[in-house]
Amino acid sequence: MDTQQVNQNSKKILSNRPLIYFMVAVFLFATTLRTPITLIGPIISFIREGLGISNFLAGFLTTIPLIAFAVVSPFAPRIARKFGIEWTLFYSVILLCAGILLRSLGATSLLVIGTILIGVAIAFGNVLIPSYFKWKFPLHIGLLTGIYSVSMNISSGIAAGFSYPIAANAGWQIAAGITIILGILTLLIWLPILRQEKIALNMPTSQTKKTQMWRSPLAWAVAGAMGFQSFIFYCSSAWLPEIFISQGLDATAAGWMVSVMQFAQIPMTFIIPILAGKIASQRPIVIFFTICYLVGFTGVLMEWTSLAVVWMILLGFAGGASFGLVLMLFSLRTKTAYDAAELSGFAQSIGYFVAAIGPVLFGFAHDLTDSWTIPIVLFILISVLLFLASFMSSDNRTI
Numbered sequence: 001m002d003t004q005q006v007n008q009n010s011k012k013i014l015s016n017r018p019l020i021y022f023m024v025a026v027f028l029f030a031t032t033l034r035t036p037i038t039l040i041g042p043i044i045s046f047i048r049e050g051l052g053i054s055n056f057l058a059g060f061l062t063t064i065p066l067i068a069f070a071v072v073s074p075f076a077p078r079i080a081r082k083f084g085i086e087w088t089l090f091y092s093v094i095l096l097c098a099g100i101l102l103r104s105l106g107a108t109s110l111l112v113i114g115t116i117l118i119g120v121a122i123a124f125g126n127v128l129i130p131s132y133f134k135w136k137f138p139l140h141i142g143l144l145t146g147i148y149s150v151s152m153n154i155s156s157g158i159a160a161g162f163s164y165p166i167a168a169n170a171g172w173q174i175a176a177g178i179t180i181i182l183g184i185l186t187l188l189i190w191l192p193i194l195r196q197e198k199i200a201l202n203m204p205t206s207q208t209k210k211t212q213m214w215r216s217p218l219a220w221a222v223a224g225a226m227g228f229q230s231f232i233f234y235c236s237s238a239w240l241p242e243i244f245i246s247q248g249l250d251a252t253a254a255g256w257m258v259s260v261m262q263f264a265q266i267p268m269t270f271i272i273p274i275l276a277g278k279i280a281s282q283r284p285i286v287i288f289f290t291i292c293y294l295v296g297f298t299g300v301l302m303e304w305t306s307l308a309v310v311w312m313i314l315l316g317f318a319g320g321a322s323f324g325l326v327l328m329l330f331s332l333r334t335k336t337a338y339d340a341a342e343l344s345g346f347a348q349s350i351g352y353f354v355a356a357i358g359p360v361l362f363g364f365a366h367d368l369t370d371s372w373t374i375p376i377v378l379f380i381l382i383s384v385l386l387f388l389a390s391f392m393s394s395d396n397r398t399i
Helices: 003-016 019-031 041-051 055-060 064-083 085-103 108-136 141-170 172-177 180-196 217-246 251-276 283-301 305-332 337-369 373-393
Strands: none
Touching: 019 108, 019 141, 019 180, 041 055, 041 108, 041 141, 041 172, 064 085, 064 108, 064 337, 085 108, 085 172, 085 180, 108 141, 108 305, 108 337, 141 172, 141 251, 141 305, 217 251, 217 283, 217 305, 217 337, 217 373, 251 283, 251 305, 283 305, 283 373, 305 337, 305 373, 337 373
């Protein structure tokens, strides 16, 4: 399908259904992709005590979804090609609801099985949503990507904040299962999309020719950008509180520093996708977030804790900008929606594998040196690698 046909298809869809409806659908769908994971961390002690599980298994609960992302992501485009993107996303939310329900039933085996199902289900949304925007709304990719990424950040922060008081007052099972409400609402709002767009589910044969992503240097550059920004996000979320405590902050203040970083991401995750879609080369964005990363981590390395808020704001800006850009690269560096899904699956498989081993590697470096200096230097080195991969990915060309 050529550009003119795609634009006519987009205009037809928008004339039949207001864009605001899809904004709401995107917002709800995005809330299901992070909240089932982020709410677990604050209530992990309740789960451990309630089920009598080991600290290893308790900690592994937050790693299982990342492993599922890495394993499942490459297969998502193939399944979507068979069933259609809209139906595949719909089925993934059903699987997500089943996982949330099983996880909250109060048995160790069901807790693990449910967590695996949640990771598998979210992997489909992670991979297919960017290509869905490219396929259905090529004129509004930046706007919808901005709404999508902001929705994930806001909802995950709210879930992390409210899960502890819910678990303390109503039990960890209620806290772990409450996000099924978001899944059910998403299914309901997705039904009209399935009912009215069945004809548009399958892409033309000319578009479905498989692209060998692993042979493309550009695809590897995008995958590197995805992996390195994921490494920084998960390692900083897991270890920065410990680093600040070692530098003299109390536990409450250290926790708030991470909250500041997460909230600082929000404006960037909305602005950057829109900006990236309007400029030919995204390299100025890469330079911006690299400077923020390097200044922020240097401030942490030098233990200038009196300016910790400044460092966290800069790291938040950098994290939001790098994440928003990577999401857009799946669409900007490909010609078709199916290629966007293939690139998304390839890059996210590698990215989440790196994210899964990142916190463990970071902790190992600390144990080996009995110091936070080398781990913080590792942050700076990964930031440089992120710059190189993102800079290569941001040139105005396609796979």
